[in-house]
Amino acid sequence: MAIKIILADSAGVCFGVENAVSTAEKELFKDNKVYSYGPLIHNPQSIEKLEENGLEVINKIENKNGKIIIRAHGITVEEESSLGETDSELIDMTCPIVKRLQFAIKALTEDGYHVIIVGDKDHPEIIGAKSYGKNNISIIKSVNEIDDLIKRFNKIGVVAQTTIPVENFWSVVDKLKTINKLDLKVIDTLCDDIHNKQVEAKEIAKDVDVMIVIGGRNSSNTKEIAKLCKKVNPLTYQVETYDQLKQLEIDFKNKTIGISAGASTPPWIIKEAIDKLMMVN
Ligand code: SF4
Numbered sequence: 324m325a326i327k328i329i330l331a332d333s334a335g336v337c338f339g340v341e342n343a344v345s346t347a348e349k350e351l352f353k354d355n356k357v358y359s360y361g362p363l364i365h366n367p368q369s370i371e372k373l374e375e376n377g378l379e380v381i382n383k384i385e386n387k388n389g390k391i392i393i394r395a396h397g398i399t400v401e402e403e404s405s406l407g408e409t410d411s412e413l414i415d416m417t418c419p420i421v422k423r424l425q426f427a428i429k430a431l432t433e434d435g436y437h438v439i440i441v442g443d444k445d446h447p448e449i450i451g452a453k454s455y456g457k458n459n460i461s462i463i464k465s466v467n468e469i470d471d472l473i474k475r476f477n478k479i480g481v482v483a484q485t486t487i488p489v490e491n492f493w494s495v496v497d498k499l500k501t502i503n504k505l506d507l508k509v510i511d512t513l514c515d516d517i518h519n520k521q522v523e524a525k526e527i528a529k530d531v532d533v534m535i536v537i538g539g540r541n542s543s544n545t546k547e548i549a550k551l552c553k554k555v556n557p558l559t560y561q562v563e564t565y566d567q568l569k570q571l572e573i574d575f576k577n578k579t580i581g582i583s584a585g586a587s588t589p590p591w592i593i594k595e596a597i598d599k600l601m602m603v604n
Contacts, residue, residue: 337586339418356389365542366587399454424512431480432456442484485514486544524583528552531581534559538585545585
């Protein structure tokens with residue numbers, strides 16, 4: 324039996340990443356000097372390609388003669404206003420779903436709610452989004468961290484990092500709903516694209532011999548997909564490219580292989596991995 328590959332329909336780039344990358348490509352094609360403030364997306368191979376075509380990733384705010392793209396997962400209010408004071412033209416490619424999170428935090432804090440963000444305090448999306456709410460914010464990873472907050476606040480708004488598993492968010496909401504006399508406002512800021520990827524990848528992982536999740540090591544949504552798959556299939560591996568997969572020296576012969584990929588993984592990386600895997604037998 325030859326190897327069999329099951330590729331998730333939802334694998335690979337989402338519309339937010341696609342918009343950011345294609346905008347950068349169009350600007351570079353027009354021969355503009357183009358910068359991105361921080362990595363445009365969380366995929367080193369895509370960034371490398373864009374850099375080969377002239378994109379420059381900058382990490383501090385300075386006057387640049389050209390266009391500066393704001394990355395898909397957003398930046399802080401302060402950074403955006405400092406960038407606006409430079410002579411550069413700003414192109415805001417913050418994903419609309421991340422924008423929705425930023426505006427939800429702003430609206431809730433303006434209405435006097437203490438905002439709980441369920442997510443990772445060190446992720447750039449959350450560092451950017453929390454700046455919309457000034458100080459009235461707590462960031463938690465799971466439901467286990469809310470007891471203290473319930474004691475301290477009687478008006479709570481809750482939102483989620485766009486890419487976390489839905490269960491993490493709704494378990495927090497469910498617990499908050501059990502609290503008497505709590506003024507609770509819930510705004511679902513989860514990204515459907517990521518949810519579909521997580522559900523589909525997990526289903527595939529259950530049925531295959533080996534599960535491969537392709538995406539940047541710095542991509543939290545890729546890591547999350549791999550983590551969910553590993554729970555149901557211990558033979559789950561996260562790699563950035565086929566070359567990294569090859570280094571793992573897995574025996575793929577006669578195996579059924581599932582493949583999914585994070586929201587920043589470009590189609591050419593997925594295709595290369597499949598083409599090369601098909602040559603294993
Ligand atoms: S994963 Fe979702 S929230 Fe993040 S950039 Fe893509 S569409 Fe936007």
